[in-house]
């Protein structure tokens with residue numbers, strides 16, 4: 001009589017069947033031509049598709065001619081590395097943007113789960129290896145790896161995933177990429193002259209300026225107003241589209257040298273995570289070149305034109321056609337999400353047509369250091385929030401015109417033995433000297 005197989009026997013049989021299958025599959029993979037393998041895979045997919053309730057969507061790294069990485073793929077990569085890399089067990093580590101920290105993301109064939117409004121989805125990073133088609137015989141062909149992300153979900157969530165979840169992933173991924181990207185400082189200055197071989201007229205270096213609004217010496221009310229203005233601008237894409245205006249805003253920063261105009265531009269770029277285009281107008285030949293430069297700027301950027309009063313004879317109207325650069329060019333050539341910041345030491349010298357609202361929407365005066373400004377600098381430079389000498393400084397600073405740059409220089413320790421007290425004494429001395437000079441100048445003026 002035949003005895004039913006024992007558990008042990010069953011495992012042995014199953015084990016050897018799997019082993020035989022793996023062996024045959026390995027032979028098929030090795031000797032079967034690529035086309036037949038693809039055909040077999042397709043057939044298997046078709047058969048399982050009938051019984052399998054899950055839907056899969058793939059996002060390939062390169063589409064079409066392979067020249068450009070797919071934006072969706074990059075956005076998904078950023079989204080997954082920030083949202084799900086904590087749950088992934090096999091991770092890939094790469095150096096971050098400033099080469100100081102490691103960035104972790106999911107490794108190939110790793111599977112992670114995500115949830116969206118109660119729907120569970122599975123993401124996996126896969127790759128296919130196929131021979132590159134050249135004129136050579138197949139056996140000598142190099143292999144080409146094609147990576148792609150695959151998301152799977154139950155078919156009852158089809159609409160939710162295709163209508164909202166994927167949009168959410170792409171939007172969030174793009175935002176993460178913007179935040180994490182290495183920001184750049186572009187310049188068109190003659191030192192880096194554009195050659196016809198170069199694809200762009202701008203040269204760039206990494207933008208790394210530590211200034212933030214927190215460390216900027218400015219009255220708190222004014223600071224808050226500027227920050228609010230900038231944040232509102234950056235969140236107003238729909239508003240600008242609705243009113244039919246290009247999404248850009250012009251700022252004019254004016255005030256004496258050393259009051260923080262250039263510093264404020266760095267603060268703005270850091271606050272909004274924008275790139276900076278430092279436009280050197282004296283290096284621009286004509287309107288055509290200016291337009292080309294402006295068209296080449298990307299969104300999420302600040303176009304800076306420093307010292308417009310001495311850059312060129314800029315006017316709102318074009319006097320001699322073709323020779324002058326007019327304000328209109330900034331309006332026409334700048335598209336989405338750009339700030340245009342002009343600086344000057346002499347606002348009164350500028351043509352009113354150039355600084356009118358629409359070209360320079362917000363005028364910000366940066367002036368001599370106030371006591372509030374000094375307190376910010378004392379905190380930055382000396383880690384002091386209060387000190388008995390502050391009262392004296394307060395009364396002196398009210399009566400003296402001293403720039404934040406001069407205050408900062410006096411607060412800077414000059415030797416390892418300079419303590420905060422010594423630095424404050426230096427500042428008081430500088431304030432007294434400045435006051436005496438101002439008094440002498442005022443008496444001279446009266447005598448005249």
Ligand SMILES: Nc1ncnc2c1ncn2[C@@H]1O[C@H](COP(=O)(O)OP(=O)(O)OP(=O)(O)O)[C@@H](O)[C@H]1O
Pocket residue numbers: 215216217218255256257258259260261262263264344345404405406408
């Ligand atoms: N408001 C400020 N807050 C903090 N630091 C400041 C401020 N203003 C000036 N400084 C300090 O002084 C230095 C010079 O300032 P900055 O270059 O921003 O002046 P500016 O107004 O652009 O001058 P210029 O008109 O000559 O271009 C900065 O590096 C910074 O350290």
Ligand SMILES: [Mg+2]
Pocket residue numbers: 261262263306343
């Ligand atoms: Mg400056």
